[in-house]
Amino acid sequence: MIVCVAVVGHQNNPLYIQSFTEADDALKLHHIVHCSLDVVDERVNNPKKSGPMLNETFLGLLYPIENYKVYGYLTNTKVKFILVTTDLDVKDADVRNFFRRFHAAYVDAVSNPFHVPGKKITSRTFAERVSTIVKSFGFSSAG
Amino acid sequence: MEEYPEELRTPPVTLASLVGCPELHPLISTHLLSEQPPINTLALPDFSKISLFNKKVDPDSTATSPSPSLGILKRDWLLKHRTKLPSVLAVLFPAHHLAADPAYWLQLCSHLDFIKTVVRGRNIKFVIVVVIQTNADEISEDRMIALRKRAEVDAKHVVVLNPNDTSELKQTLHRHAHCGLHSLFFSALFKGTCFEFLTVVSWSRLASSISELAVAYYREEGRRIKQRIEKKNISSVELIVRYCFKVAVYAEFRSDWTEALKFYEEAYHTLREIVGVTTRLPAVQRLVEIKSISEQLHFKISTLLLHSGKVTEAVTWFRQHKNAYKRLVGAPEGIFLHWEWMSRQFLVFGELLETSSKIIQGISPIIQATSSKPLTEWEYYSAYYYQLAAHYLSEKRSALELTISMSETSNEIDNVADSVVPSVYVGQFTRLLEQGDKVDMLPLTDEEYIRYAVSEGKRFQDSLEIIVLLKKAYESFNSMKIQRVSSFCGFQMAREYFAEGDISNAKQIFDSIASLYRKEGWVTLLWNVLGYLRECSRKNGTIKDFVEYSLEMAALPISADTGVQRDSGPAGPANLRQREIVHNEVFELVGGASGLETNEHPSNLNITGDESLQLEVDLVSPLRLAMLASVAFHEQTIKPGTSTLITVSLLSHLPLTVEIDQLEIQFNQSKCNFFIANAKKTQSSNGIQQHRTETAPSLSLESKKWLRLTHDIQSDQSGKLECLSVIAKIGSHLTICCRADSPASLDSVPLWTLDGCVQTVPIKDPILVLSGQKSTQVEEPDPQxxxxxxxxxxxxxxxxxxxxxxxxxxxxxxxxxxxxxxxxxxxxxxxxxxxxxxxxxxxxxxxxxxxxxxxxxxxxxxxxxxxxxxxxxxxxxxxxxxxxxxxxxxxxxxxxxxxxxxxxxxxxxxxxxxxxxxxxxxxxxxxxxxxxxxTAIVLNHYYLMPFRRDPLLLSKNKQASEFGQSESLPLNQKNVLIVSAKNCTELPLRLKSVSIEVEDDAEKTCSIQHGSEELLNPCLIVPGEEFKKIFLVSSNMNISKLKLGTVCLRWRRDLGVEEQSASTSTLSWVVTKQKLPDVNVELPPLIVSFECPPYAIVGDPFTYYIRISNQTQLLQEVKYSLADAQSFVLSGYHDDTVHVLPKSEHILSYKLVPLVSGMQQLPKFSMTSVRYSAAYQPSNSSNSVFVFPSKPHFKAAVSTNNRVESVANE
Missing domain, CATH: 2.60.40.1510 (ntegrin, alpha v. Chain A, domain 3)
Known part of the structure; x- marks a missing residue:
């Protein structure tokens, strides 16, 4: 189950962060998302370690922590998407698929002429779309 | 890792035992320990102690007995093999026991028999060492063979040792060096006939034979147990685990790491199968036992993997281990045991990783992207494991607290815990029951065990442990510049400190991480940290910090509910309502209300009397959120004394409106400072202010709205007039001093720019928004x-x-x-x-x-x-x-x-x-x-020979080829030097004198006539006019470089009409000097001079003489020719060759009759000196004569001595 998704801007500032848990551990998830930026930075700054993942937007599993797994995605405009999930067995293809749809939603949201680049995404449509994508996560593999 | 017993943490070391000759034991022990690999020794003082090795009647160690085992691993088995049960027994006999008395021999034989029986039961190998004192000691061959037979050992396991023979030992044991060593050694060689097969063994031989036997022992033992496993008729799985463990340990004893690893893994996997199968123990204790054994096995496996440099395998292994046991939580009341166990796994693996990474330098973790579950680079950092260890420890703490609170309700006295001790099996506990002298071990029920574990758990201070773990992780991440994770660790650590009441530590860490969250705009995290900081300052009683943190919190861009509700620390949920609460709280405090006493927290924060609190808001302060001042002058430059307008704009992001009592605007020219008072507030006219005070109808600062105040200002002092700060006085105690900002350079408050709020501008004037400055230039007054x-x-x-x-x-x-x-x-x-x-x-x-x-x-x-x-x-x-x-x-x-x-x-x-x-x-x-x-005057000069007199200068002929040759003058001839001065200006000039100044020190090489004569009256030279003066120069020295001197010109401007009145004394003359170039003086070999009358008359014949004078001592042959001229009829030789005698002259005379009147060219004369092969042509200018048509009549011939006169142009 996806517990948290986030969009992080150039200065590593949160543009959109939403948790999807019943339990009130949003703050902890914020911390986890924030920490994962270190991994993204390291991946981006030391591309040789990640080798074949050069030029790929999908960063893969960033790090496992406690009961969560954190995945990352880096757009061409260097906006980071972070996904926190509690599932132990996640297929890379599912995550890729999720990020692809999430990216599309993000592009639509920032294409809004009233959106100022670099500011928080406050669009309600975007939030709804994201929650739809989050809910459908994992079903594609099951079905 | 430290909590593991030592025998588990270190690789096992071979154990050998010594008996007999106790005086040699220390020496042998030290030597064996220094071997590679080292051998530990167990020294027995006498032969009777050998019975220690007697095999106890142990029912479950026999493979044949089918009785189910009570446990998996015995706690002391490993220790026994490392310290008590030797692999080899070395029996030492002095040589004279063999040789001399039969009584000794008998005693020896009985000892041997006893040893044999004991040793056989255990399969212990033994080696006989015969100690000789000197190499001279003789042992008969018979006795040696008898000894061997009696002991039933191979010949190679009977060694003769001379402890004094230190030839090899001295390399390792310096203190046993003896003198006379070599002589002993050589005597042994000579006498060695009887030792053909019993060579005196060296120390290393002894060690190698012991280690050889030890390896054999461990191999046999291992093989024996392996066979039991292979038989597959073992009653319980527990025994398989035990046997695998033993095989692995034996393999470790003989340094066979591969086999050790293989059997440890085998044991580990077999153990995993037991989970859920065995019912031997009550559920909780069963799990505890399995976990502790898997922990030991895992520790061994990880150590072996890491020591062989297989970091990736070790990390993968750990991950499997963690995942396998993660879900085995067990009964709810025993959850804390699980978390404690998990925490320990992470801690120990972290420590192993840290120590091994020190040994194996520079492992670059390569992420295998190909494998289905790739490792992340994070899993190679020991700090990652420490962080998680801390996390699980805190889980354990909360679970333990829950268990305690539940058990306390049942109100039982945990007297049971006193008598609970670890049992003989790893991971098991029993209750010790003393009944008189008899001690009984009774199994525990799960309830009893939990009670025991809880009471044990209470004894540890988990938070200190958590802080230590987090600190390790924090520092490690920090050193790797992984700042966000380290901040998270720091946050957790600071939270622990806070809970422990260590406020100063907590505050320091919170402060450092708050800056990161501020920088990156993680508002919810910042909100939380600030909440802690606020509580810290509340507890410390530092009111200024409290107000600052509160204001920052209240001004954070949190509008909607961020979803952070629970677990948000003292800050409370991050939403607008909470911001308002914080806002009200702080303004009540500084407003001089009853302080915070009314709150539920009794507080030591209050402001009394005249205490005032001044907050500085500079350009980087986080309090810019709370208040921001922008100041703009409406004009960039002003005249002194005239007034201009200044707009002061204030912006606050506080959630509620703030009423300002008074504003003070400060400038670098303190005379200009002024106050703006709030008309609504009754202004206490306290200080008799020399500064002016304006009154504004309202000074309420609404949330996110600019408060704009425009006033006029004037300055009398020229220079820069800059607004430094705006000080807002709120309530009776609080003043906020904002550093002034120019609207042009105004950066928006960082956190709020990232938020989606609408940007507002400090000034309505669109030009001032872009160009407004907080300073203006006061001009200086106009000069009059x-x-x-x-x-x-x-x-x-x-x-x-x-x-x-x-x-x-x-x-x-x-x-x-x-x-x-x-x-x-x-x-x-x-x-x-x-x-x-x-x-x-x-x-x-x-x-x-x-x-x-x-x-x-x-x-x-x-x-x-x-x-x-x-x-x-x-x-x-x-x-x-x-x-x-x-x-x-x-x-x-x-x-x-x-x-x-x-x-x-x-x-x-x-x-x-x-x-x-x-x-x-x-x-x-x-x-x-x-x-x-x-340049006023340009000087020129040139030389002339006297009229119609031309010397043959040989150097002149060469000039064609050589440029830059200085001018040549004939020797002993009067040369004319003409100096001309030309007025190049557009002004008339007066010339006083033209003179040639000869340098004083130069020897008199030439004479210059008229050199320093002055003009009678200053001569006027109009623009463009040229003034000439003639000098006569003659030299009688034949030198190539004749210095003539410097032309010196005295002149001044013409004063025009004032010229008459100006007295010559007051006027200064300008001296222009120009050095004359050096000239070459040489003797001309021939001089040609022409003589003819000053004028001629048409038809009237006259004589034209040409004198060729030879100046040399040589006869000169001269070829000459005279060309025809149209204007004259000529008589004489046209061309001829003559010889001129030394120092004499030859005169050619021609009769000429002029035919045409006017200025006529005389017939052209040219000649060639044969000796010098130099051709010569006199100049044209001097070669003409004026021909009158008829005889003229002259009144008088004017001739003056005064030769100084100006000569017109040619």
Missing amino acids: VDLHLGASGPALVGEIFLVPVTLVSKGHDVYSGELKINLVDVKGGGLFSPRDSEPYATDSHHVQLLGISGPEGEDDSQLYSDKIKKIQQSFGLISVPILKNGDSWSCKLEIKWHRPKPIMLYVSLGYTPYCNELNAQSVHVHKHLQIEGQ
């Missing part, structure tokens, strides 16, 4: 003094050029005036001052400021005595006396040009219009003037 530079026309090189400077005061008095003069090269060069760069150094004197002469009629000495006057090459400074309004003052600048060059002259006057020195506000007037420098 005329500065006039009165130079006219170009300056002439060489003369002292005067530039009159006139100051006329028109409305200002001039006090402490200073005149600065600068000469600047027009072509863009720098000042002609000495500090200029090198290329100008040579130029520095081209134009020179010589001096400044005071106003006419004023005495110079009086002028300069007390005034500043500084003159440099191109810079001058002169002080101006006090001038009253309407007065004037003038001076003259004396500038001299050395080269023709245009110059820009800058003159600036600085003065103060007031006498008062304190109000030193200077006024400046600037003037500049371009002045051309021109």
